[in-house]
Amino acid sequence: MRKKTSAKPLPAITEAEWIVMRVLWESAPMTANAVVAALEGQSDWKPKTIHTLLRRLADKGALSYEKEGREFVFTPQVEAADCQLAEGRTFLDRIFGAPSLAPMLTAFVEREALSAKEIEELKRILNEAGRK
Numbered sequence: 473m474r475k476k477t478s479a480k481p482l483p484a485i486t487e488a489e490w491i492v493m494r495v496l497w498e499s500a501p502m503t504a505n506a507v508v509a510a511l512e513g514q515s516d517w518k519p520k521t522i523h524t525l526l527r528r529l530a531d532k533g534a535l536s537y538e539k540e541g542r543e544f545v546f547t548p549q550v551e552a553a554d555c556q557l558a559e560g561r562t563f564l565d566r567i568f569g570a571p572s573l574a575p576m577l578t579a580f581v582e583r584e585a586l587s588a589k590e591i592e593e594l595k596r597i598l599n600e601a602g603r604k
Contacts, residue, residue, distance in 0.1 A: 482554055483529075485534060488525055492526060501546060504546065507526060
């Protein structure tokens with residue numbers, strides 16, 4: 473059975489914001505300083521840049537926050553899978569002209585060398601999808 477998604481529209485998340493959201497989806501709730509520390513080495517962003525991204529995400533409704541002492545603690549308000557699906561549909565529509573997987577899968581399968589393991593995995597996924 474497929475999980476229901478919220479009726480609330482998902483926020484548009486920029487490429488930089490995706491990086492911040494991945495950190496939070498993995499380890500939330502997190503303080504702003506913990507997010508800065510987690511991104512150290514992954515980016516050359518200054519802490520102020522990360523704080524700005526956190527604020528933007530909160531303004532969009534992707535994150536909620538609570539003030540605990542002198543720190544803000546952030547928690548995702550949207551599911552990673554829901555955002556990935558919405559972003560995937562946007563990508564498909566923009567690149568292939570329709571939010572359908574078939575044109576993209578066809579393009580990749582016809583032009584890429586797939587291993588036997590990858591082919592079996594695709595068959596398994598498609599068979600399971602056909603039963604739902």
